Amino acid sequence: MRSALALPRIDLVLCTRCGVCVSLCPGHAVEMADEGPHFARPLDCTYCAECEATCPAGAIRCEYAIVWAEDPPSPGGDRCTTS
Numbered sequence: 001m002r003s004a005l006a007l008p009r010i011d012l013v014l015c016t017r018c019g020v021c022v023s024l025c026p027g028h029a030v031e032m033a034d035e036g037p038h039f040a041r042p043l044d045c046t047y048c049a050e051c052e053a054t055c056p057a058g059a060i061r062c063e064y065a066i067v068w069a070e071d072p073p074s075p076g077g078d079r080c081t082t083s
Protein backbone atom coordinates (compact mmCIF):
# COMPACT_ATOMS: atom_id res chain seq x y z
CA MET A 1 0.00 0.00 0.00
CA ARG A 2 1.37 3.40 -1.00
CA SER A 3 1.94 6.01 1.66
CA ALA A 4 -0.32 9.06 1.30
CA LEU A 5 2.83 11.19 1.49
CA ALA A 6 4.52 9.51 -1.49
CA LEU A 7 4.15 11.96 -4.35
CA PRO A 8 6.19 12.61 -7.47
CA ARG A 9 8.85 15.27 -7.05
CA ILE A 10 8.58 18.33 -9.29
CA ASP A 11 11.74 20.34 -9.92
CA LEU A 12 10.47 23.87 -10.40
CA VAL A 13 13.87 24.98 -11.71
CA LEU A 14 13.63 22.58 -14.65
CA CYS A 15 9.86 23.05 -15.11
CA THR A 16 8.85 25.26 -18.04
CA ARG A 17 5.20 25.58 -16.86
CA CYS A 18 4.00 23.88 -20.05
CA GLY A 19 1.03 22.31 -18.27
CA VAL A 20 1.40 18.83 -19.77
CA CYS A 21 1.39 17.20 -16.32
CA VAL A 22 -1.80 19.06 -15.42
CA SER A 23 -3.66 18.07 -18.57
CA LEU A 24 -2.49 14.43 -18.69
CA CYS A 25 -2.76 13.45 -15.04
CA PRO A 26 -5.47 10.76 -14.99
CA GLY A 27 -6.26 11.50 -11.35
CA HIS A 28 -6.49 15.29 -11.86
CA ALA A 29 -4.21 15.60 -8.88
CA VAL A 30 -2.08 18.42 -10.32
CA GLU A 31 -3.01 22.05 -10.91
CA MET A 32 -1.01 24.97 -12.21
CA ALA A 33 -0.27 27.92 -9.95
CA ASP A 34 1.79 31.05 -10.46
CA GLU A 35 4.88 29.30 -9.13
CA GLY A 36 4.30 26.14 -11.20
CA PRO A 37 2.44 22.84 -10.96
CA HIS A 38 1.48 21.60 -7.53
CA PHE A 39 -0.50 18.76 -6.02
CA ALA A 40 -3.92 20.28 -5.42
CA ARG A 41 -5.42 16.85 -4.67
CA PRO A 42 -2.52 14.69 -3.43
CA LEU A 43 -4.77 11.83 -2.35
CA ASP A 44 -5.98 11.50 -5.96
CA CYS A 45 -2.45 10.73 -7.17
CA THR A 46 -2.18 7.01 -7.88
CA TYR A 47 1.59 7.23 -8.48
CA CYS A 48 1.05 5.98 -12.03
CA ALA A 49 4.20 7.85 -13.21
CA GLU A 50 2.44 9.21 -16.32
CA CYS A 51 3.65 12.70 -15.43
CA GLU A 52 7.24 11.51 -15.15
CA ALA A 53 7.00 9.78 -18.53
CA THR A 54 5.46 12.74 -20.37
CA CYS A 55 7.11 15.80 -18.83
CA PRO A 56 9.10 17.27 -21.75
CA ALA A 57 11.55 18.95 -19.38
CA GLY A 58 12.32 15.90 -17.28
CA ALA A 59 11.23 17.87 -14.25
CA ILE A 60 9.18 15.15 -12.54
CA ARG A 61 10.56 12.10 -10.80
CA CYS A 62 8.63 9.25 -9.28
CA GLU A 63 11.01 7.72 -6.81
CA TYR A 64 10.58 4.26 -5.39
CA ALA A 65 11.86 2.78 -2.17
CA ILE A 66 13.17 -0.75 -2.06
CA VAL A 67 11.72 -2.50 0.96
CA TRP A 68 13.13 -5.85 1.98
CA ALA A 69 10.53 -8.39 2.95
CA GLU A 70 10.95 -10.18 6.23
CA ASP A 71 12.40 -13.68 6.06
CA PRO A 72 9.67 -16.18 5.27
CA PRO A 73 8.86 -18.66 8.05
CA SER A 74 10.86 -21.83 7.81
CA PRO A 75 9.00 -25.03 6.87
CA GLY A 76 7.49 -26.46 10.03
CA GLY A 77 7.66 -23.12 11.79
CA ASP A 78 9.47 -22.77 15.09
CA ARG A 79 8.17 -26.02 16.58
CA CYS A 80 10.61 -28.13 18.52
CA THR A 81 10.88 -31.78 17.56
CA THR A 82 12.03 -34.70 19.62
CA SER A 83 13.19 -38.06 18.43
Ligand code: SF4
Pocket (backbone or CB within 6 Å): 010, 014, 015, 016, 017, 018, 019, 020, 021, 022, 037, 054, 055, 056, 057, 058, 059, 060
Ligand atom coordinates in the same frame (compact mmCIF):
# COMPACT_ATOMS: atom_id res chain seq x y z
S1 SF4 B 1 5.00 18.70 -17.65
FE1 SF4 B 1 6.97 19.14 -16.66
S2 SF4 B 1 7.65 21.08 -17.56
FE2 SF4 B 1 5.43 20.86 -17.99
S3 SF4 B 1 4.42 21.92 -16.26
FE3 SF4 B 1 4.58 19.77 -15.71
S4 SF4 B 1 6.52 19.63 -14.52
FE4 SF4 B 1 6.54 21.55 -15.66
Ligand code: SF4
Pocket (backbone or CB within 6 Å): 008, 024, 025, 026, 027, 028, 029, 030, 044, 045, 046, 047, 048, 049, 050, 051, 052, 062
Ligand atom coordinates in the same frame (compact mmCIF):
# COMPACT_ATOMS: atom_id res chain seq x y z
S1 SF4 C 1 1.85 10.00 -10.77
FE1 SF4 C 1 0.01 9.81 -12.11
S2 SF4 C 1 -1.71 10.37 -10.78
FE2 SF4 C 1 0.17 11.12 -9.76
S3 SF4 C 1 0.45 13.23 -10.44
FE3 SF4 C 1 1.59 11.94 -11.86
S4 SF4 C 1 0.20 11.51 -13.56
FE4 SF4 C 1 -1.03 12.24 -11.84
